[in-house]
Amino acid sequence: MGTKINHISYFLPSKTLSNEELSVEFSDHTPEQIFKKTGVKTRTHTTPDQIGSDMAFLAAEKLFLDSSLNKQDIGFLVYVTEGLDYKAPATAGILQDRLRLPLNIGAIDVPLGCSGFTHALGISKMIIESGQADNVLLLFGDTPSFVSHPKDFVLRSLFSDAGAAIWVGKSDNNSIGNFIYGSDGSGAKNLFVDQSSTRNPLDHKWLDNNDDANGMLYGQMKMDGLEIFTFSLKRVPLLVNDILEKNKLSIEDIDLFVFHQASNIILKSIQRKLKIPDDRMAYYLEDFGNTVSISIPIALSESIKEGRVKKGSKVLVAGFGIGYSWSGTVLYY
Amino acid sequence: MCIFNIVKIEDLIEKLEEEFEEIEVGSIKPETEFTDFENWGSMHALIIIALIDMEYDVTLTGHDLKKMRTVQDLFGIINEQA
Numbered sequence: 001m002g003t004k005i006n007h008i009s010y011f012l013p014s015k016t017l018s019n020e021e022l023s024v025e026f027s028d029h030t031p032e033q034i035f036k037k038t039g040v041k042t043r044t045h046t047t048p049d050q051i052g053s054d055m056a057f058l059a060a061e062k063l064f065l066d067s068s069l070n071k072q073d074i075g076f077l078v079y080v081t082e083g084l085d086y087k088a089p090a091t092a093g094i095l096q097d098r099l100r101l102p103l104n105i106g107a108i109d110v111p112l113g114c115s116g117f118t119h120a121l122g123i124s125k126m127i128i129e130s131g132q133a134d135n136v137l138l139l140f141g142d143t144p145s146f147v148s149h150p151k152d153f154v155l156r157s158l159f160s161d162a163g164a165a166i167w168v169g170k171s172d173n174n175s176i177g178n179f180i181y182g183s184d185g186s187g188a189k190n191l192f193v194d195q196s197s198t199r200n201p202l203d204h205k206w207l208d209n210n211d212d213a214n215g216m217l218y219g220q221m222k223m224d225g226l227e228i229f230t231f232s233l234k235r236v237p238l239l240v241n242d243i244l245e246k247n248k249l250s251i252e253d254i255d256l257f258v259f260h261q262a263s264n265i266i267l268k269s270i271q272r273k274l275k276i277p278d279d280r281m282a283y284y285l286e287d288f289g290n291t292v293s294i295s296i297p298i299a300l301s302e303s304i305k306e307g308r309v310k311k312g313s314k315v316l317v318a319g320f321g322i323g324y325s326w327s328g329t330v331l332y333y
Numbered sequence: 334m335c336i337f338n339i340v341k342i343e344d345l346i347e348k349l350e351e352e353f354e355e356i357e358v359g360s361i362k363p364e365t366e367f368t369d370f371e372n373w374g375s376m377h378a379l380i381i382i383a384l385i386d387m388e389y390d391v392t393l394t395g396h397d398l399k400k401m402r403t404v405q406d407l408f409g410i411i412n413e414q415a
Contacts, residue, residue, distance in 0.1 A: 033372075037376050224395075225375065225379075226375075226378070226379070226382075226395045226398070227395065229379050229382060229383075230382060230392055230393075230394065233382065233383060233386055233392070234386075234392060265376065265379050265380070265383070268383075269379075269383035269386075269387075272383070272387060273383075273386070273387055
C-alpha cells in the first residue's frame, strides 16, 4: 500500500503588486534592480475580507471541480497556515463545515510556514499508511502581506498571499517516498511575527506606534535576512543529502528539485552548492513571489503543466525556513 | 583544519572579480573597501557569504560581515576559520 498526490489546485487573489509599483514607493530601487534582487516580477496580495481560510476554501472548491474527489470519501482534513481565523476553535473544523464535508472526519490545523507543505504531506502519509483514512484533504492559506510592514522593502518585495488544496489518497504504488524532518527553535526569533499572540499580545503602545501602518493589527513579521540566508545555505544541502540517502537515491537520479521558493539568491546559492543543472531546478518566483507553504504546490503544479514532470519522474521536494523548521521527500510520478 | 595556509589573497580577489560581473578585472586590491563596490548593498553581502561558503567551506556570520571593511579583512577571516 502507498500514498499518492492525486491533484493540486491553487488560488491566487486578484490584487497584484508589480516591481513598477514597488519602485514608486521605494524610489531608491528601480524595477530592474528589484527583479535582479528577488527574482520576482509580480506578487499577489489579498484583502482583510479574504483571509487565508477563504483562499483555502476557494482552492478546495476548485479541487472538487477539477478532480474526481468525492467529499464523502474524505477521511481527514489538515489546514496549514500561519494566519488562523481564531485562536480557538481550529480553523480546519470551520473549513469542514463550510465545505460541507462529512462529520466523521479528523480536522486539524498545522501552523507551519515554509516547511508546511512537506510536513503536511508527511502527516497525510502517516494517516493513510497507518490505515486511518483513505483520502486526506490538505488545505493551505497564507497571508504574509497582512504582517509585512508597508515600509519593509525586503518583505514586501518577496512575499505573496495564496491558497491551495491538495488531494492525497491511498494508492497501489508508493508514490511518496521516505521523509526527513527537522526543527531548531533556536532560530525562532530570526523570522518572527512580533506582537501577534499570547506571549506578546498587541497593546495600546503598539497600536499608537504603528498608527501610520494601520496599527499592524495582525502583528509584524521581522526577518533577519542574513541569518535566514546562512541557515538555508547550511541546512538545505544537508537536508537534500539526507532525503537522498533515506530514499537510496543519488543526486543524478532526481529529475526535478522543487524547493520552497524562498528567494532567487537562496535558490541560486543552494543550486550552485549542490551542483544541480539548470534544467533540473524549479524556479517559479517570477510570477508568484514567495507564497510560504503554497510555494511548492504551485511549483509542482506549474512543472506538471509545463511537462517538466511526467510519468516516471522523480521529484525531490524540500521545505525550509521559519521555525527553524525543515522537511522533505521524493515524489515518484 | 588546515595545517598550512592554502588560501592566497590573489585567488580570493580573482574569485570576487569573477563573481561580480560589473567589477573590472584588476580593479580589486587587498585594501579595496567593500563599500567601494558599485551599488554595494545587502545583496552583495549575501553573494559573498555564498561564494566563501562554496569556495572555502567557511560560513561567514553577520558579526564577521560587520567587522570586515576591506578585502584584506575578509581574507583574514577566511584564514582564521579555514
